Amino acid sequence: MRAVLIPLAFAGLCQAAHAGDISSAYTDLDWKKDCVTYAQAGEGEGDWADLACSGYRGYPVLIAYDDARESLFYGFPPGGDMTSAWESFSGFNSSGAKVEWRIETTGDKAVPFAVIHRRTISDGEDGTKSTDVLLVAKVGQVDGRDSCTVGLVLATGNPQANDQARKLADEKARTFACGKDRHTVIGDVPAFGRVDN
Numbered sequence: 001m002r003a004v005l006i007p008l009a010f011a012g013l014c015q016a017a018h019a020g021d022i023s024s025a026y027t028d029l030d031w032k033k034d035c036v037t038y039a040q041a042g043e044g045e046g047d048w049a050d051l052a053c054s055g056y057r058g059y060p061v062l063i064a065y066d067d068a069r070e071s072l073f074y075g076f077p078p079g080g081d082m083t084s085a086w087e088s089f090s091g092f093n094s095s096g097a098k099v100e101w102r103i104e105t106t107g108d109k110a111v112p113f114a115v116i117h118r119r120t121i122s123d124g125e126d127g128t129k130s131t132d133v134l135l136v137a138k139v140g141q142v143d144g145r146d147s148c149t150v151g152l153v154l155a156t157g158n159p160q161a162n163d164q165a166r167k168l169a170d171e172k173a174r175t176f177a178c179g180k181d182r183h184t185v186i187g188d189v190p191a192f193g194r195v196d197n
Contacts, residue, residue: 020104022170025112027056027099035063056101056112059139068092074099074115075140075147085179087149089133090191092122101139102169112139114173116165118155121190132156133189134165138173148178149194154187 028034035053048066055061055074062073064086071088072095096118103112115137123129132155140147151168155161164186172184179196 020106020111023103023105024166025056025101025103027054027101029053029061029095029097029099029117031063055099056103057110059101059112061099063095070095070119072117072135072137073140073147074117074137075112076142076145077140077147078145085148086195088192089119089121090193091124094120096120102166102173104174111141114139114150114169116162116169131190134161136165136169136173138176138178146178148176149183149192150176151184151186152189152192154189158187 031051031053035051037049037051040049041047046067048064051063051065053061053063059075062077064071064073069088069091070093071086098118100116101112102114102116103110105111117135117137119133119135121131121133123131134153134155135149136151136153137149138147150173151165153161153165153168158164168184168186179194183192
C-alpha cells in the first residue's frame with residue numbers, strides 16, 4: 001500500500017508544478033497613438049466618444065468616454081458591442097498611460113485574465129485635488145466575452161496598493177461573475193457605479 005501512495009503523491013506534486021505561472025506584462029495606452037475613434041458625438045450631441053485601443057497580444061482595450069468620465073472594457077466584448085455595462089467613477093476621471101496585465105502561462109499558452117489600471121479621479125469641490133485608484137478588472141476572453149471591475153484599491157497614500165491589487169486580481173478575477181458578484185473595495189475610494197445596458 002505504501003508503494004502505491006508514494007507514486008500517487010509524487011504525481012500530485014507534478015500536476016501542481018505544471019499549474020500556470022502568473023506574471024505581469026505592461027502595455028501603453030495613449031489615445032493619440034494606440035486608439036482609433038469609431039464613434040463620436042456630432043455637433044450639438046454633447047461630448048462623448050468610443051475608442052478601440054491596442055492592448056496585449058490581440059486583446060483590445062475599449063474606451064467609452066462621456067462628459068469627462070471613462071468606462072473601459074478589457075478584452076473581447078460581447079457580440080461585438082462596446083460593453084454590456086457602463087462602469088465609472090461619479091467624478092471626472094481619466095485612465096493612466098500604462099496597463100498591467102496579469103497573465104497565466106501554461107506551457108506555450110499565455111492568457112491575460114486580469115488588468116490593473118490606474119485611474120485618477122478629480123475632487124468635485126477642489127479642482128486642484130485628485131485621488132488615484134487602482135482598478136482591477138476581469139479580461140473578456142474569446143469564449144466568455146465578459147469583462148468588468150473586480151475591485152478598487154486606493155493608491156493615493158497607500159504604499160501597499162500594487163501588492164493588494166495583484167492579490168485581488170490573482171485570487172478573484174478568473175472566477176468573478178460580472179453583474180452578479182460585488183466588487184471589492186480597499187480603502188476610501190471615490191464613488192463608483194455600474195449601469196447595465
